Each structure stands twice: as structure tokens, then as C-alpha cells.
Amino acid sequence: MGSAGFLGSCGQAAIGAQVRRFALLGWLLMSEPSRIPPGGADVFAMMARVPSQFGQAAAALRRLLVLVSGRSEEGEMAGRSRKPAATVQSFIAALDHPLKQEIAALRQILLEADPEIAEEVKWNAPSFRTSEHFATMRLRPTDSLQLILHLGARSGRTIPEGAIADPHQLLRWLAPDRASVSFAGREDLERKSGPLVAIVREWIKYL
Numbered sequence: 440m441g442s443a444g445f446l447g448s449c450g451q452a453a454i455g456a457q458v459r460r461f462a463l464l465g466w467l468l469m470s471e472p473s474r475i476p477p478g479g480a481d482v483f484a485m486m487a488r489v490p491s492q493f494g495q496a497a498a499a500l501r502r503l504l505v506l507v508s509g510r511s512e513e514g515e516m517a518g519r520s521r522k523p524a525a526t527v528q529s530f531i532a533a534l535d536h537p538l539k540q541e542i543a544a545l546r547q548i549l550l551e552a553d554p555e556i557a558e559e560v561k562w563n564a565p566s567f568r569t570s571e572h573f574a575t576m577r578l579r580p581t582d583s584l585q586l587i588l589h590l591g592a593r594s595g596r597t598i599p600e601g602a603i604a605d606p607h608q609l610l611r612w613l614a615p616d617r618a619s620v621s622f623a624g625r626e627d628l629e630r631k632s633g634p635l636v637a638i639v640r641e642w643i644k645y646l
Contacts, residue, residue, distance in 0.1 A: 527558045527565045538584045552639045571646045589617040603641050607634040
């Protein structure tokens, strides 16, 4: 939405010239922060002076400014306290786990299974995706490593019975849309890596 449409909607709500000024600041924060006038950056100190009769409109605008500026109601910059998202590689490097080498090896097997597969840390574990997340490591308990194969958090889809060939019986089906594969250690992972790659290549067709 452009500035005219943004301010026009505020005018139609008849919330007053002062609140429209704060709305302009909100729009500038979203689109062109370099144009905020001197003193305009401290929007929360200014919003504290919005007349109480503006009621819900002022409260809604405060919430908008929280979203677009990354600030808390107290004026703290939330972004300053946020840490950069960990990469899977750095997550594994910092991991205290007896099967850390196996976790790193399983990561490499999954990434090499298909060029479309990407990774990120999700659900506090390495997770892998194409169009949707489909595989997430389960790191607890620590005496074995599990890979949970699924169809995404909100897919509503299922895999027909027998659709995934599993001649080595790696899969333990948990539901029609998910299964697990367990690895006892490095030798077990190496033994199962070939069949696992074949399963993954079939699995991602259902995403």
C-alpha cells in the first residue's frame, strides 16, 4: 500500500490529524526509514503522548509500530537482543552429543540425495526440505539417532500404503504421513545409507 492509501484509510476511520501523523511515521518505517524526520524515530515516546480518546485506534497503531520497527513497547530494540539464526553446520559444531559424527554424516547423506534438498535448524534440530520440510533429526535420547520422515507441519497429506519401497525394512511407520529410521552408530548408518537415499528420493515426490 502507498502512503496515500495508508493515510486515506486512517482518515476514513476519523482518528484525527495527530494519529495520522503517527501513521505516516509507521508507513515510513516500513518503506523508507531514511525519510523519518528528526525526532521521529523514537516513535514509542511519541505514541505515549497520543490522546486517550483515540482509544483502540492508538493501541492498534502501537501494535503496528512494534511490528514494523522491531521495537518493544518500552522502546528497546528487539533486534539487538536477537541472535542470528544458526546454520545447520554451526548447530552441529556446537552440539554436545555422543553421535555427533553420525549426525554430521547423516546430514551429508541427505543433502546429496537430491539437489533440491535444503536445510535449516527447525524444531531445535537439523531439518531438511524441498517445497516443504520432510525430514527432521531426532536427537533425544542420545543412545541412537533417529530421522523422522514427514510431509510438513500442516500438510494434511498421506502416503498410500506400500507406495514407498522399503526392501531393507528401514521404515517404522508412525502414521500415514510419517515414519522413522533409526541408526545405532556409524556402521549402521553406513549400512543403511544407500537404502535411505532411495527412500528419500521417493518420499519427496509426495511433498
